[in-house]
Amino acid sequence: MEATRYSVDNGVALLELNRPERRNALNEVMRNELRDVVTQLRDDRNVHALIITGAGDAFCAGGDLKGIGSAGLDNQGWRNRMADLHNWLKDLLALDKPVIAAVDGPAYGAGFSLALAADFIIATPRARFCMSFMKVGAIPDLGAFYTLPRIVGPRRAKELMLSAREVKAEEAQSLGIVNEIVPVETLQARARTLAESFAGASPLAVSLIKRAVTASSISDMNTMLDIEAMSQALVFGCDYHHEAISRFLNKQPPMFNWPE
Structure with missing residues (x-):
């Protein structure tokens, strides 16, 4: 790979944006x-979690403006390019395994x-987030119109954009964007600890929870109660649930624990 590094260790996939000389600009x-990594991960049952991070002292500085300026595309060309991007983005958002962004720098x-x-x-104290599109007369992309309002609410999303x-x-943590702030030197270790903890989780439960939470923001109460009933019926019938109940009743350690 030329612009990223990808590896799998102990069931955890690590995807590193690797253009540090350009602050990992896309x-x-x-x-x-x-796109290729997300497509591969979609069907890889040997991977139970994904970490996305950036090489050097940046997560990702955004789109590479030099490349954008020299693309020479017309309106339909840009639309086609965004449609191609959205194909793998939808797969990433729908990935049935936890995805952890380890963010240091911008x-x-x-x-x-x-x-x-x-x-x-998971972010370091020097992480910085910015919907910088307005500075170049552009609009947010890569799914931000979908994701950001669902995290911070529409009014705050409009302000940030x-x-x-x-x-x-x-501030990102107070807005619900960041889950944890950790020292720079422990960022990768903490992200990996969280990712590895899902080796003991039920893949079916993880997938159903992610799907249901995504559906909740665009569904009514009855729809969500139906999803809950169908999903619970599925997990109650799987071997993982039976084993987990047996461990609980026999006072054995659970298979999944969120690492403090």
Whole structure:
């Protein structure tokens, strides 16, 4: 791979954006490699969690403006390019395994959007988030119109998008964007600890929870209660649930524990 590094260890996939000389800005090569990794992960049952991070002292500075400026696309060309991007983005958002973004330094523009596509964001004190699109007369992309309002609410999302102001790690945590803030030197270890904990989780329960939470923001009460009933029936009938109940009744350690 040219613009990313991908590896799997102990059931955890690590996807590292690897253009540190450009602060890991997204170019066409990186987008294609992200697409290929997400496609591979979608059907890989040997991987139970994904970590996305950036090489060097940045998560992702956004789209590579040099590449955008020289693309030479017309309106239909840009629309086709975004449609291709959205294909793998939808697969990432629907991935039936936990996705953890480990963010150090700037997550700007599409870099911020990519982090928002994760289920958890672990950040260092020097992480900075910015919907920077307005600074170049553009609009948020990489799914931000879908993800950000669902996390911070529509009014705050409009503020962050229209102001293009920088949000430091502590404020991002207060807004619900960041789950945890950890020292720079422990960022990767903490992300891996969280990812590895899901080796003991029920893959079926993880998948159903992610799907149900996504559906909840666009569904009514009756729809969500139906989803709950159908999902619970599925998990109650699987071997993992039977084993977990047996362990509980016999006072044995559970198979899954969230690492404190």
